[in-house]
Amino acid sequence: MSDKNNPAEPFKKALAEASKTLANDSELSVTYSVDPPGMSSEGIRLPQVTRRMTRDEVLLARGTADSYALRRKFHNDATFGRYAPQGQMARDIYEAMEWARCEAVGAQDMPGTASNIDHKIANEAERRGYAQIREASEAPLAVAAGYLVRHLASGRPMPKGAENVMELWRPFIEEQAGGTLDDLKDVLKDQSAFARFSRQVITDLGYGDQIGDDPDQEDPNEDEEAADDEQADEIENEDQQQQDGENEDASESSAEQSQEAQDDAAQAQISMDDMADMETGDEAELPDGQAEMEPPPPMPTSDADPNYTVYSG
Template identity: 65%
Template sequence: MKPNDNPADPFKKALAEATKVMADDSELSINYTVDPSGLSGDAMRLPQVSRRMTRQEVLLARGTADALALRHKFHDDGVHAKYAPPGDMARDLYEAMETARCEAKGARHMPGTASNIDVKIHNEALRKGYDQCKTSSEAPLAVSAGFLIRHLATGRPLPEGAANVMELWRDFIEGQAGDTLENLDEKIDNQAEFARFARQVISDLGYGDQLGDDPDSQDDDQDDQAEDDGEEQDDPDSTGQDDADNDEADADPEQSQEQQQDEQQAQVSADEMADEETGEETEMPDGEAPLEPPAPIPPSDADPDYKVYLGDHDEEIRAEDLAEPAELERLRAYLDQQLEPLKGAVNRLANKLQRRLQAQQNRSWEFDLEEGILDAGRLARVVVSPTTPLSFKIEKDTEFRDTVVTLLIDNSGSMRGRPISIAAICADVLARTLERCNVKVEILGFTTRAWKGGQAREVWLNDGRP
């Protein structure tokens, strides 16, 4: 292995190949990213694995890969969309139960996937604080229903946080839908049957009003309509009526000719009336003047006298002190990888911004000089009298104001995933463009040590919100 190679690359490659085999799709595209994991068509996003390859990173990547591969293998988007309810709560329940079905079916066929997916579930439960929930009002019902379906279908105990959420709602779910849940084992292997089963569970839980129309009854109505259309096409009465009309037209050609003439005259009259109306419209006086454009947006209402209340807890840390050099190199390489597909668009935008910035520069020249650049406007003078002096020009030295740009990026937890990736890409593009224009740039990030303002806000609240 070369010194610059990432030690995690062999693991990533092996996991990607195993995932393709499990998903039964050799064309599946697998990417490791800091964005939220997910599946979109034939593209799968898995959690990033660092060079350190910690045990938690490896297990989480394997569990996520197994879960998404099973969904890709056992899930049909068409069937899913057909039975999907329109209501928000009903749809959340439907989605959670379908995810549990795919994972449970995979555990039946490939038992090794169950333990891997348990790690993924455990990580999500801790990240979302499910282990801290004390009452059912703090736990999402849809998530609890999905965990219960997986537990009943596999017989495996759930990880700690997931089990806590499930138990908070278990009595309610089994009390309302216990009879329906008895048929769970028979429905796991067939997605359409399970979708009907899930809709019944949703109805039992009291959300039947969010299910919409029954998809199966709609299919029956469409079949009946298709049969009716076929009968109408085969109906001899309609054909006989058409034949009778044709016979009447053939029997009385003079009457038919008169009708055609009347129709032509009526058409001509209609055209003339339309022309007259058009002419009248052109002679009409102008209407009211168009509305004036809206007033410009007023400046910010922020208090110009605002001051930071307390800076005692502020810290300034350089990027190289936050992460090891190897980690910074990895992140830089990842950012370059994200920029690669956008390279053409980024270059066009950067060039446009550069031209816009340079257009603000005012250039001036001194003319009629004895040396410098030959002035094209004085060429005629040089041709007529080559010894004529003062035919040169030189550009004046313009003093530009020194400019420094600071790009401030929100690094709080709400920016995790794709938002921070987009912010980093934009900051990189802006910084490179400004540096082309000889403008110094610094990129800063900010966050708080704790949620909701951190220690400074606590002091402010304790002081009575002055």
């Protein structure tokens, strides 16, 4: 049978379009499945709505769609990751409080979403048997913290099973973190401020050793490294200046030596020129009429035997 004849299809299409509008994301992918609902960076997966379109199916689909769409609209993954604690319990509390924040902010702007999400919370509480829990130690603290944040922020009563879990832990939470919770409404619409608020609540509840380093605190190692780099640059500049000075001195010395060599060469040339002038002067001072003496002629060549010796008897 085609989808056109499925009475649930018009509702599913309308809910998908409403979810895109609520999330302020026209490209949001909305699917329906018998698998557990969930969300990713691409879209959301909602509970299946059958042809029967029972009241519970419709209310659960609406509540899940509104919860995911509000998370999509008011939540930033980068901010969430920046402040996310490292320990498991601390992270569970942090996650539950952030879900509650997004739903509470949406309820302030669009009150109709609150009643839809109540059905989602009631369904989860029923499936997990929260109404039957009698001791706080049997109830999840993180879930209770999220419920309490939603209750305090919206002023709405929680569904039966959820209220039971919240009330089991409420005395402990308010005793340990009551002073911090007083600031809840001041930080609700600012995710970064709320993340810091959540980390403080987690610390108040005794899990401060799981929150990790404060991302807003400057790393002293980075400052030390920056100072070392700056000092190294200064030393390098000083060395360069010293080297430039030495090169300049060497250049000046070389120039002086070159000038001295040129002066010596010039002086030597002057001395040679003076000597030449003196010789020329001597020739010019010969007496008039007296010719310059010629060198004596060479001895005549003898025809005698070169080995001849004078005989002496």
